[in-house]
Amino acid sequence: xxxxxxxxxxxxxxxxxxxxxxxxxxxxxxxxxxxxxxxxxxxxxxxxxxxxxxxxxxxxxxxxxxxxxxxxxxxxxxxxxxxxxxxxxxxxxxxxxxxxxxxxxxxxxxxxxxxxxxxxxxxxxxxxxxxxxxxxxxxxxxxxxxxxxxxxxxxxxxxxxxxxxxxxxxxxxxxxxxxxxxxxxxxxxxxxxxxxxxxxxxxxxxxxxxxxxxxxxxxxxxxxxxxxxxxxxxxxxxxxxxxxxxxxxxxxxxxxxxxxxxxxxxxxxxxxxxx
Ligand SMILES: Nc1ncnc2c1ncn2[C@@H]1O[C@H](COP(=O)(O)OP(=O)(O)O)[C@@H](O)[C@H]1O
Ligand SMILES: Cc1ncc(COP(=O)(O)OP(=O)(O)O)c(N)n1
Numbered sequence: 001x002x003x004x005x006x007x008x009x010x011x012x013x014x015x016x017x018x019x020x021x022x023x024x025x026x027x028x029x030x031x032x033x034x035x036x037x038x039x040x041x042x043x044x045x046x047x048x049x050x051x052x053x054x055x056x057x058x059x060x061x062x063x064x065x066x067x068x069x070x071x072x073x074x075x076x077x078x079x080x081x082x083x084x085x086x087x088x089x090x091x092x093x094x095x096x097x098x099x100x101x102x103x104x105x106x107x108x109x110x111x112x113x114x115x116x117x118x119x120x121x122x123x124x125x126x127x128x129x130x131x132x133x134x135x136x137x138x139x140x141x142x143x144x145x146x147x148x149x150x151x152x153x154x155x156x157x158x159x160x161x162x163x164x165x166x167x168x169x170x171x172x173x174x175x176x177x178x179x180x181x182x183x184x185x186x187x188x189x190x191x192x193x194x195x196x197x198x199x200x201x202x203x204x205x206x207x208x209x210x211x212x213x214x215x216x217x218x219x220x221x222x223x224x225x226x227x228x229x230x231x232x233x234x235x236x237x238x239x240x241x242x243x244x245x246x247x248x249x250x251x252x253x254x255x256x257x258x259x260x261x262x263x264x265x266x267x268x269x270x271x272x273x274x275x
Contacts, residue, residue, distance in 0.1 A: 006037060007035055007036050007037045008035075008036045008037065008078050008079070008222070008225035008226045008227075009036065009037045009039065009075060009076060009077050009078050009225065010031050010036045010037065010038055010039070010077065010078065010079050010080070010081065010218070010221050010222050010225045011038075011039045011040070011041065011068075011071055011072070011077040011079070011080045011081070012024055012027035012028065012031070012038065012039070012040050012041070012080075012081045012082075012083065012218060012221070013040075013041040013043060013064075013068070013080060013081070013082045013083070013085070013094055014027055014040070014041075014042070014043060014081070014082065014083030014084050014085075014110075014214070015042070015043050015044040015045070015046055015056070015083060015084030015085075015086065015110075015119065016042055016044070016045045016046060017046055017048045017211070018045075018046065018047055018048050018049070019048050019049040019050060019210070019251075019252070019257070020257065021050070021210035021211040021251075021256070021257030021258070022048070022113070022210055022211035022213075022214045022257075023046065023048075023083060023084060023211075023214060024040050024042055024083075026211040026214040026215050026218065026257070026258075026260060027040070027081060027083065027214055027215075027217075027218040028040060029260035029261065030214075030215050030218040030219050030222065030240070030260050031218055031221075031222050033240070033260055033261060033263055033264065034219055034222040034223070034240065035222070035226070036222045036225055036226065038218075039071045039075065039077070040067075041064055041067040041068045041071065042059060042064075042067065043058065043059060043064055043083075043084060043085055043086055043090050043094070044056055044057060044058040044059060044084055044085075044086040044090075044119075045057045045059070046084075046119075048113075049252050049254070050210065050251055050252030050253060050254035050255050050256055050257075051115070051252065051253065051254040052113065052115035052116075052117055052254070053113050053115065053117035053119070056086065056117075056119065058086035058087050058090060059090075061089050061090060061093040064090055064093055064094065065093055065097065068094075068097050072097075072101070077101075077103055077225075078103055078224075078225035078226075079103055079104045079105070079106070079221040079222070079224040079225035080098060080101065080103060080104070080105045080106070080221065081105075081106045081107075081108065081217050081218050081220070081221035082094060082098075082105070082106070082107050082108065082132070083108050083110050083214055083217065084110045084119045084120070085110070085120065085124070085128075085132070086119065086120060086121065086124075087120075087121050087124055088121060088123050088124040088126070088127045090124075091120075091124050091127035091128055091131060091132050092127050092131055094132065095127070095131035095132045095134075095135055096131075098132075098135045099135050103225075104137040104138070104221070104224040104225075104230075105135055105136050105137050105138075106136070106137065106138045106139075106140060106217050106218075106220050106221045106224065107132055107133060107135075107136035107138070107139045107140070107172065107217075108139075108140045108141075108213055108214065108216075108217035109128050109132070109133070109139060109140075109141050109145050109149060110145070110213070110214075111144060111145045111148050112144055112145075112148075114209070114210060114255060115254075115255070125148060125149065128149065129149055129170050130170075133149075133167070133170040133171050133172050134170070134171030134172070135171075136171070136172035136173070137172070137173050137174065137224070137230065138172060138173070138174040138175075138176055138190075138220060138224075138230055138234070139167055139170075139172035139174070139175050139176070140176045140178060140213065140216060140217045140220070141163075141167060141175075141177065141178070142178045142180060142181060142213055143163070143177070143178070143179065143180075143181045143182065144181065146163040146166070146167065146177060149166075149167070149170065150163070150166035150167060150169075150170070151166075152166045154177075154179075154182070155182075156182065157179065157182065157184075157187055160177045160179055160187070160188075160189040161189065161191075161196075163175075163177045163189075164177050164189050164191045165193070168191070168192075168193050173192055173230075174190060174191065174192045174230050175189075175190070175191055175192075176188055176189070176190045176220075176234055177189045178213065178216070180209075180212060180213075183203075184203060185200050185201065185202060185203055186200070186201045186202070186203050186204070186242070187199070187200045187201075188238065190230070190231060190234050192230075195231075197231050197234070197235070199234065199235065199238045201238060201242040204242070204245050204246050206245055206246065206248045207255060207256075208245075208248030208249055208250055208251075208255060208256035208257065208258065209245055209248060209255060209258060210248075210255045210256060210257045210258065211257050211258050211260075212241060212244075212245060212258055215240070215241050215244055215258055215260060216237050216238070216240075216241045217237075219233075219236065219237030219240045219241060220233050220234055220237040222237075223236050223237060239269040240263075240269060241258065242269055243262050243263065243269035244258035244259050244260055244262050245258050246262070246269075247259035247262035247265070
């Protein structure tokens with residue numbers, strides 16, 4: 001029997017969310033839903049549910065480096081996504097591992113959870129700015145992360161351009177500024193400083209949005225691993241996350257997760273538009 005050819009391989013370097021809505025768990029579910037083989041380097045363990053983060057324990061840098069080497073040196077990767085990196089030491093270590101790797105890297109510079117819990121030490125911001133963002137193919141900050149990293153505050157759609165310029169100045173090839181925290185349509189701006197792509201979706205009236213950022217970044221990495229261009233991968237990822245938010249469900253007594261399996265359950269995507 002002829003062996004089947006392997007699907008595109010995608011690696012997430014992120015923290016574990018015990019509730020299964022964000023972090024490594026969201027990333028691997030997204031990667032499977034989008035037809036890729038997901039692999040993981042766990043940077044930290046969190047005790048987390050729909051009400052918030054109740055504890056977080058970063059792993060030693062040696063454990064992070066060993067997981068990364070085990071995957072990359074044997075199986076190989078075609079794209080990487082980074083999420084929660086917890087400490088300056090882990091940001092430095094991960095940036096050092098990614099620098100020589102010749103594959104697209106999606107950096108979600110996770111700072112704070114939806115509930116306001118810190119997922120990155122304050123003294124790690126400089127390492128994110130000067131070590132991690134320069135190795136990113138695409139950086140995907142939300143508006144709070146834009147402010148943390150650049151000092152730019154965005155209060156309306158016109159501010160997304162200023163935010164993108166400030167993020168691009170830190171070195172990623174593309175900036176995807178997520179406007180999910182603004183009122184009105186869910187509008188994001190993707191730019192490499194030359195071209196601009198506006199991604200607009202209707203704001204969905206669903207409070208179960210835990211994991212939106214992780215899901216979007218992982219979907220982009222899945223698209224890049226499958227050889228899509230950055231604008232195509234981002235447009236497809238926006239469709240996927242819009243569908244996942246639309247199908248998000250109530251689990252626990254707080255903010256429930258988006259539904260990573262919505263396509264498997266027959267749900268359609270949202271009407272996101274790439275302009
Ligand atoms: N209520 C919503 N309806 C539709 N899209 C949303 C909604 N909330 C967030 N999004 C979209 O989800 C993606 C993740 O954005 P965001 O929630 O801002 O990220 P994060 O989880 O990092 O805070 C973006 O594409 C954003 O526009
Ligand atoms: C372990 C872990 N990593 C990242 C996050 C933040 O995820 P995000 O997709 O931004 O979703 P919300 O926390 O904003 O719902 C997390 N919570 N846990």
